[in-house]
Amino acid sequence: MKARVVHIASNTFREAVRDRVLYNLIAFALLLSGAAILVGQISIEIEKLVVINLGLTAVSLFGIVIAIFIGIGLVSKEIEKRTLYTVLSRPVRRWEFIVGKFFGLAGTLVVNTFFMAIGVFAALFYVSHKFVRADALILVALYFIILEFLIICSLALLFSSFSSPLLSAVFAFSLFVIGSFAEDLRGFAGMAHGFTRWLVTGAAYLVPNFSAFNVVSSIAHEHPVAGQLIWHNTLYAFFYAAMALSAAVLIFEHRNLK
Amino acid sequence: MPAIEILGLEKTYLVGFWRKRPKCALSPLHLTVEDGEIFGFLGPNGAGKTTTLKLLMGLVFPTSGSARLLGRDWTDPEVKAQIGFLPEQPYFYDHLTAHELLNYYAQLSGVAAKERSRRVESTLQRVGLPDVKGVQLRKFSKGMLQRVGIAQAILHDPKLVFFDEPMSGLDPMGRREVRDLMEQLKHEGKTVFFSTHILSDAEALCDRVAIINKGELRGIGAVADLTSSVQSKVEVTWRGSQVPASIKALAAECHVTGDTVRAIVDETQQDAAIDALRRERLHLIAITPVRTSLEAYFVEKLRRAETMAGTTV
Amino acid sequence: MKQRRKVSIVAGASVVIFLAASAVMLRRTDDLRPQASLEEVLFLSSPKVLKRASLGYDGLLADIYWTRAVQYFGGRHHAGAQSYDLLYPLLDITTHLDPQLVAAYQFGASFLAPPPPDGAGQPERAIQLMEYGVQNNPNDWKLYYDLGFVYYMNLKDYRKAADAFDRGSKVPDAHPFVRLLAAQMAEHAGDFDTARMMWSATYQNSQDRLIRQNAIEHLRALRVDEDVTHLQEAVTRFGERTGRLPANMSELASAERLPGIPVDPDGHPYKLTPEGRVEVRVPDDFPFATKGLPPGYKPPAKFHSQQ
Numbered sequence: 001m002k003a004r005v006v007h008i009a010s011n012t013f014r015e016a017v018r019d020r021v022l023y024n025l026i027a028f029a030l031l032l033s034g035a036a037i038l039v040g041q042i043s044i045e046i047e048k049l050v051v052i053n054l055g056l057t058a059v060s061l062f063g064i065v066i067a068i069f070i071g072i073g074l075v076s077k078e079i080e081k082r083t084l085y086t087v088l089s090r091p092v093r094r095w096e097f098i099v100g101k102f103f104g105l106a107g108t109l110v111v112n113t114f115f116m117a118i119g120v121f122a123a124l125f126y127v128s129h130k131f132v133r134a135d136a137l138i139l140v141a142l143y144f145i146i147l148e149f150l151i152i153c154s155l156a157l158l159f160s161s162f163s164s165p166l167l168s169a170v171f172a173f174s175l176f177v178i179g180s181f182a183e184d185l186r187g188f189a190g191m192a193h194g195f196t197r198w199l200v201t202g203a204a205y206l207v208p209n210f211s212a213f214n215v216v217s218s219i220a221h222e223h224p225v226a227g228q229l230i231w232h233n234t235l236y237a238f239f240y241a242a243m244a245l246s247a248a249v250l251i252f253e254h255r256n257l258k
Numbered sequence: 259m260p261a262i263e264i265l266g267l268e269k270t271y272l273v274g275f276w277r278k279r280p281k282c283a284l285s286p287l288h289l290t291v292e293d294g295e296i297f298g299f300l301g302p303n304g305a306g307k308t309t310t311l312k313l314l315m316g317l318v319f320p321t322s323g324s325a326r327l328l329g330r331d332w333t334d335p336e337v338k339a340q341i342g343f344l345p346e347q348p349y350f351y352d353h354l355t356a357h358e359l360l361n362y363y364a365q366l367s368g369v370a371a372k373e374r375s376r377r378v379e380s381t382l383q384r385v386g387l388p389d390v391k392g393v394q395l396r397k398f399s400k401g402m403l404q405r406v407g408i409a410q411a412i413l414h415d416p417k418l419v420f421f422d423e424p425m426s427g428l429d430p431m432g433r434r435e436v437r438d439l440m441e442q443l444k445h446e447g448k449t450v451f452f453s454t455h456i457l458s459d460a461e462a463l464c465d466r467v468a469i470i471n472k473g474e475l476r477g478i479g480a481v482a483d484l485t486s487s488v489q490s491k492v493e494v495t496w497r498g499s500q501v502p503a504s505i506k507a508l509a510a511e512c513h514v515t516g517d518t519v520r521a522i523v524d525e526t527q528q529d530a531a532i533d534a535l536r537r538e539r540l541h542l543i544a545i546t547p548v549r550t551s552l553e554a555y556f557v558e559k560l561r562r563a564e565t566m567a568g569t570t571v
Numbered sequence: 572m573k574q575r576r577k578v579s580i581v582a583g584a585s586v587v588i589f590l591a592a593s594a595v596m597l598r599r600t601d602d603l604r605p606q607a608s609l610e611e612v613l614f615l616s617s618p619k620v621l622k623r624a625s626l627g628y629d630g631l632l633a634d635i636y637w638t639r640a641v642q643y644f645g646g647r648h649h650a651g652a653q654s655y656d657l658l659y660p661l662l663d664i665t666t667h668l669d670p671q672l673v674a675a676y677q678f679g680a681s682f683l684a685p686p687p688p689d690g691a692g693q694p695e696r697a698i699q700l701m702e703y704g705v706q707n708n709p710n711d712w713k714l715y716y717d718l719g720f721v722y723y724m725n726l727k728d729y730r731k732a733a734d735a736f737d738r739g740s741k742v743p744d745a746h747p748f749v750r751l752l753a754a755q756m757a758e759h760a761g762d763f764d765t766a767r768m769m770w771s772a773t774y775q776n777s778q779d780r781l782i783r784q785n786a787i788e789h790l791r792a793l794r795v796d797e798d799v800t801h802l803q804e805a806v807t808r809f810g811e812r813t814g815r816l817p818a819n820m821s822e823l824a825s826a827e828r829l830p831g832i833p834v835d836p837d838g839h840p841y842k843l844t845p846e847g848r849v850e851v852r853v854p855d856d857f858p859f860a861t862k863g864l865p866p867g868y869k870p871p872a873k874f875h876s877q878q
Contacts, residue, residue: 007365011351018353018394082349086410089315089343089420090366091335095578187638190645205594212600232600239593246585253578257317333574 004092005100012104016070025062030119032058037123047127052220055120060145067109067149068172071156074101076165095249102157102245109149117142137219144213147237151208152176154244161252175207182209208240259329261418261449262291266323267313283309284473286323291451296444298460298467299453306473307453308346311422315343328418339368342411342419352396356406360413367414377413385409386435400427421452425459437463461552469559476559484555490525491548497541504534618667633669636661644682655691659683673711674779676704680717681782684725694725713776715739716749729756763797791836792859795851799863802849816847
């Protein structure tokens with residue numbers, strides 16, 4: 001059972017890694033890190049600030065795009081293109097397929113992030129000529145970014161389990177945007193009354209909440225990150241992704257594959 | 259123990275945007291396939307062949323009914339280790355090579371690690387793809403992909419194999435090879451269930467066939483029995499370009515080609531036709547028995563069903 | 572089939588359990604996050620840049636910043652904060668993104684001007700905001716009213732207040748009392764009645780819960796101040812007549828021929844101390860009262876109250 005999940009994961013990884021789209025996106029991200037160096041030259045004081053801000057934002061945004069495209073591709077496309085038929089005609093459980101896909105995707109994203117991060121560190125070294133202790137905070141920011149990716153991946157899989165590639169991409173991206181404003185959604189809920197309040201509060205907890213994950217601007221100013229926050233965010237990402245995956249499994253279990 | 263027992267599998271879809279109307283893709287189907295035979299599942303496009311296969315593979319859930327495969331419930335995942343499936347017009351992961359793909363499938367089917375590469379190699383040889391190492395699947399032609407499809411279906415040495423339109427995309431050479439392969443599989447004691455709309459293939463290969471149209475089973479039986487049930491015909495050939503009125507009345511078809519006429523009449527009318535020619539002093543060239551084909555049976559069955567249902571063809 | 576049901580049940584239960592767990596985690600994380608620092612909340616603190624960056628979705632972004640302003644103030648007020656540095660920037664951004672968001676100006680008038688902990692203590696900023704408001708909404712008389720209110724209540728500049736009310740009264744559909752207030756400013760700015768009129772008007776003109784609550788508290792405090800003032804004057808009169816202090820409130824009440832013992836807005840009778848001071852029974856219930864407070868009384872977690 002576990003072996004099959006591992007095989008599906010590694011196959012997913014292999015397939016994703018060979019997709020040329022991936023390389024284009026990584027190249028873009030690296031380009032942006034390079035551009036950050038130029039932008040930073042506008043003011044000597046904030047060179048480093050710009051490299052970190054722009055670089056990490058690029059990693060985050062491109063990563064989300066990759067997460068969504070590959071995530072969608074790996075399930076919706078499989079269903080549309082019927083590669084799934086030959087897999088499910090084997091002793092593979094449907095839930096194993098979903099879980100395996102998720103881990104394959106997650107692995108792909110971690111590797112991507114690694115390469116994109118190298119770009120950021122390279123740019124950083126270029127402008128600062130040395131690394132300081134505080135730069136370790138960048139690793140924390142990157143870790144949080146990866147946690148965001150995992151959440152988005154699980155959502156991409158969830159939508160792929162029942163809707164077309166295009167719609168899944170749209171939904172996943174929309175939830176990413178909403179998730180970035182999730183705190184404001186909670187604020188709206190606080191100001192609402194009665195049934196609306198109940199509804200909006202429910203929505204606020206249902207959508208992913210990325211506000212605690214975005215530490216880019218604060219680490220750019222070298223504010224430390226609480227150890228407990230790292231732990232909390234990890235748990236939140238784990239719970240949320242597990243929820244989305246469970247829902248994906250549930251839906252996929254009952255889906256008629258046309 | 260029968261290899262396949264279909265016990266009333268039924269599939270009805272709800273179509274339409276607003277008020278959903280039921281559309282029956284498969285009426286309750288009862289069918290048994292014996293161990294070790296090659297069974298053909300025939301029908302025009304949209305008849306329900308693929309639906310049946312998808313139901314058996316667990317890709318689609320039946321509205322009612324059940325099935326047993328190799329004596330076990332069709333939803334039992336373990337039974338799938340003994341089953342191979344080739345879907346219609348298969349498509350695979352673009353960026354893998356054939357070796358990687360088959361290795362992946364072998365892993366999923368539970369083939370032992372040491373066995374895998376040997377099996378993959380030998381299967382590729384068997385389907386006629388000896389030199390594809392390192393080539394990504396996106397570079398494969400349709401025919402090559404079809405062969406890969408067949409390869410993944412037999413790779414793990416299954417006892418029961420399902421092929422959906424196995425000949426599609428292949429040139430005549432390729433089709434011959436696949437037919438040979440299917441014969442080999444039968445010799446190895448496997449059961450082969452394949453669906454097709456090409457009757458000549460079915461005629462050549464199958465022990466038994468079933469005919470399905472518009473979701474309903476129209477006929478089932480051994481090929482030999484079915485073809486003999488249809489009246490045999492003879493082809494009468496004579497010189498000239500005239501067709502006597504009496505023959506025209508008898509003949510199902512008449513072809514005039516240059517200086518010869520060919521007419522096809524029922525075997526029982528053979529003498530009447532010869533007499534007509536003698537009366538008209540036409541020169542008889544030949545009388546040839548026409549091998550009745552499955553096609554005739556097929557067409558007849560379908561037409562009869564249509565008229566019974568009150569619709570015109 | 573049985574397999575499917577088992578998987579479905581486990582998956583379904585997992586969805587519920589994990590959703591609950593994630594919600595719990597979210598609330599626990601709330602406690603960890605530091606109070607919004609300037610960099611965090613206002614990554615782009617220039618309204619002009621933000622407007623350009625908003626890609627035309629000004630309205631939505633304005634609503635978002637408006638929500639944040641309200642949450643910011645409400646949260647900090649609840650915790651007894653003494654400063655609200657971000658309130659003006661947040662309202663500034665909100666109103667630049669959507670100059671017609673009248674509620675934002677009214678909120679600013681109510682909570683930028685008063686001194687902490689009830690407000691940011693920045694009346695000039697409030698004026699700045701209101702002027703921007705009337706500039707962009709010249710036909711909304713309520714904004715002129717709020718502007719005048721700030722001058723009257725927080726800056727005690729009765730001439731400028733009159734001027735603002737005057738401008739407001741010239742707006743078509745202006746409520747008649749605005750003209751009245753303009754006139755009142757001249758002679759009777761310091762009267763209880765004027766103040767009461769102002770707070771009632773504020774209450775009636777706003778839909779915002781916080782603003783209304785604030786207005787009610789002020790009206791209650793006004794009542795106490797007024798009652799205590801009158802009662803204290805009565806004590807003085809009593810002393811002048813009889814040469815001594817009243818023994819208790821009932822004696823004073825009958826001397827003044829009052830229908831009964833005077834009570835505060837909560838229905839509690841006013842106290843008369845042996846030293847002759849009129850006091851309210853539960854000062855904590857009237858956070859804005861300036862009279863009737865026991866000597867040395869310190870309001871809970873607040874050090875200043877206003878009229």
